[in-house]
Amino acid sequence: MTVETLKIEEIVKKVLVEMTAKSQKPQETLGIFQDMNEAVEAAWIAQKELVKFDLKTRGKFIEAMRKEAKKNVELLSKMAYEETNMGRYEDKVSKNIVAIEKTPGIEDLKPDVYSGDDGLTLIELSPYGVIGSITPTTNPSETIICNAIGMIAAGNSVVFSPHPSATKTSLKTVEILNKSIIDAGGPSNLLTTVSNPSLEQADIMIKHKKVNMLVATGGPAVVKAVLSSGKKAIGAGAGNPPAVVDETADIEKAARDIIAGCSFDNNLPCVAEKEVIVVDSVADYLIFNMKKSGAYELKDPELILKLQKMIVGENGYPVKEFVGKNADYILGKMGIECDDCVRAIIMEVPKDHPFVVGELMMPVLPIVRVKDVQEAIELAVSVEHGFRHTAIMHSKNIDTLTQFAKEIQTTIFVKNGPSFAGIGVGGEGYATFTIAGPTGEGLTSAKSFARRRRCTLVGGFAIK
Numbered sequence: 213m214t215v216e217t218l219k220i221e222e223i224v225k226k227v228l229v230e231m232t233a234k235s236q237k238p239q240e241t242l243g244i245f246q247d248m249n250e251a252v253e254a255a256w257i258a259q260k261e262l263v264k265f266d267l268k269t270r271g272k273f274i275e276a277m278r279k280e281a282k283k284n285v286e287l288l289s290k291m292a293y294e295e296t297n298m299g300r301y302e303d304k305v306s307k308n309i310v311a312i313e314k315t316p317g318i319e320d321l322k323p324d325v326y327s328g329d330d331g332l333t334l335i336e337l338s339p340y341g342v343i344g345s346i347t348p349t350t351n352p353s354e355t356i357i358c359n360a361i362g363m364i365a366a367g368n369s370v371v372f373s374p375h376p377s378a379t380k381t382s383l384k385t386v387e388i389l390n391k392s393i394i395d396a397g398g399p400s401n402l403l404t405t406v407s408n409p410s411l412e413q414a415d416i417m418i419k420h421k422k423v424n425m426l427v428a429t430g431g432p433a434v435v436k437a438v439l440s441s442g443k444k445a446i447g448a449g450a451g452n453p454p455a456v457v458d459e460t461a462d463i464e465k466a467a468r469d470i471i472a473g474c475s476f477d478n479n480l481p482c483v484a485e486k487e488v489i490v491v492d493s494v495a496d497y498l499i500f501n502m503k504k505s506g507a508y509e510l511k512d513p514e515l516i517l518k519l520q521k522m523i524v525g526e527n528g529y530p531v532k533e534f535v536g537k538n539a540d541y542i543l544g545k546m547g548i549e550c551d552d553c554v555r556a557i558i559m560e561v562p563k564d565h566p567f568v569v570g571e572l573m574m575p576v577l578p579i580v581r582v583k584d585v586q587e588a589i590e591l592a593v594s595v596e597h598g599f600r601h602t603a604i605m606h607s608k609n610i611d612t613l614t615q616f617a618k619e620i621q622t623t624i625f626v627k628n629g630p631s632f633a634g635i636g637v638g639g640e641g642y643a644t645f646t647i648a649g650p651t652g653e654g655l656t657s658a659k660s661f662a663r664r665r666r667c668t669l670v671g672g673f674a675i676k
């Protein structure tokens with residue numbers, strides 16, 4: 213054997229050893245697991261790692277998540293639009309941006325302090341541990357981004373159970389956020405999920421011993437599922453937001469705001485205007501201005517009935533094919549051709565019409581005419597069904613604005629603006645995509661995902 217041959221053999225051996233070592237190194241999963249039990253275990257380990265970092269570093273992880281999500285906004289919006297076949301791409305971009313930029317981080321965790329003759333008591337906000345978060349199809353990446361920021365800011369890790377119809381978008385969002393945390397020096401698997409989400413996998417997560425808290429963002433079934441789990445749970449459920457317009461309102465602005473709000477992402481947001489209740493004396497002028505703002509009015513009762521039969525199923529729920537679709541698509545299916553400048557379809561209907569009492573989640577906006585503002589308030593309270601979600605009022609009368617807000621008891625009450633102002637888009641305040649009406653946390657943020665712990669120092673440190 214020549215010296216050359218020996219050298220070549222040595223090189224081949226070295227390369228083989230390196231290749232074997234590489235193939236044995238555990239694959240970086242970026243949080244996606246085959247099995248829910250594995251996803252929970254990995255998140256549990258990651259949370260123990262997270263709390264070893266100081267708060268400043270935790271803040272850096274949050275900033276890295278925002279930065280990486282921002283870079284991928286267009287991708288995630290496009291994926292959600294194509295995968296769910298609902299909504300509007302450009303509105304999904306806006307919703308993702310608001311989730312990235314306006315969801316509070318660690319600054320939300322303000323302690324409470326009592327000090328006096330007996331010393332100093334501190335109420336600190338501490339993590340729950342692993343949070344199980346169930347997310348909807350209507351805002352898939354937005355809810356994951358928003359919950360991930362708030363839950364990690366509070367020191368938790370998160371196991372997501374996404375809607376099966378938004379699997380690809382949800383998994384991609386988890387991967388992007390996890391990668392940003394790892395690149396910033398943080399632990400792997402702070403966010404986990406499964407490659408094939410299903411109700412069965414969600415059930416494993418809900419019952420898993422290592423999941424300490426549950427957060428459900430969706431319709432009534434999922435809220436019920438987490439509230440009956442026996443664990444600490446936050447329920448962010450359905451809404452049916454009424455928009456009331458009285459005779460004192462700026463009618464032209466009210467019409468613009470209502471059409472903007474109800475057509476945003478084709479009415480998918482749970483806060484979006486779902487029915488209008490207007491005082492008779494200004495109803496015609498409101499409808500005239502809604503049409504100027506891009507609404508198409510259906511007047512013929514037969515056409516309204518045809519639309520009803522098409523979009524509301526026999527079970528009383530909206531037909532899936534039309535949820536989140538463009539107004540021109542829905543009209544086209546009725547044989548009415550129009551261009552995509554039409555943002556919403558409006559029609560006058562009686563107060564007990566299925567369009568009024570049910571949540572349609574499409575740009576079909578029923579209008580109910582009433583004799584005065586008292587009747588409007590009474591009807592709005594009734595069709596909101598006690599969900600305590602969102603209501604909107606266009607009025608200049610402080611007394612009736614106050615009366616409606618008191619009587620309807622919704623988590624969000626928007627005065628003289630589009631519904632989305634209530635989640636921080638063109639309105640003051642932070643953003644969230646998990647609005648917890650049933651359990652009362654309201655617009656959730658990091659502090660909603662933290663335990664309150666009291667630490668008492670007796671007889672000292674009070675320096676008043």
Ligand code: NAD
Binds near residue numbers: 346376450
């Ligand atoms: P959905 O209720 O069909 O699904 C939501 C999530 O719950 C999905 O991940 C789904 O797989 C899961 N799920 C459903 N039933 C379940 C059960 N029994 N056990 C475990 N998991 C279950 O809702 P959707 O169509 O995705 O979203 C639209 C609904 O969600 C609307 O009613 C809307 O108002 C509401 N929503 C509320 C908020 C809020 O913050 N309050 C935000 C977004 C959507």
